[in-house]
Amino acid sequence: MISNHLSLIEQQRQHAESISECVAQFVAAGGTIYQGESPAINPKPPKRTAKIDPETILKRRKPSITRAERNALRKLAEAL
Secondary structure (H helix, E strand, O other): OOOOOHHHHHHHHHHHHHHHHHHHHHHHOOOOOOOOOOOOOOOOOOOOOOOOOHHHHHHHOOOOOOHHHHHHHHHHHHHO
16 A cells, blocks of 8 residues: 555554454454455446336427328418
């Protein structure tokens, strides 16, 4: 570990020594240490919900014109 703050390293040294003593006692008492697989670097994002807000859909997309409106527009265009 590279750090410009040597006081922080010295401060944590006591904790590291106490942890190593506890590990030594655990192994001496017959305990075994298991090293599991390391976790993924980038965890998967949370799943999207299946809920769809109807107001949001209406804001995003206007409803298409009906057949009657389309015919009326066609008649107006022909009249011009």
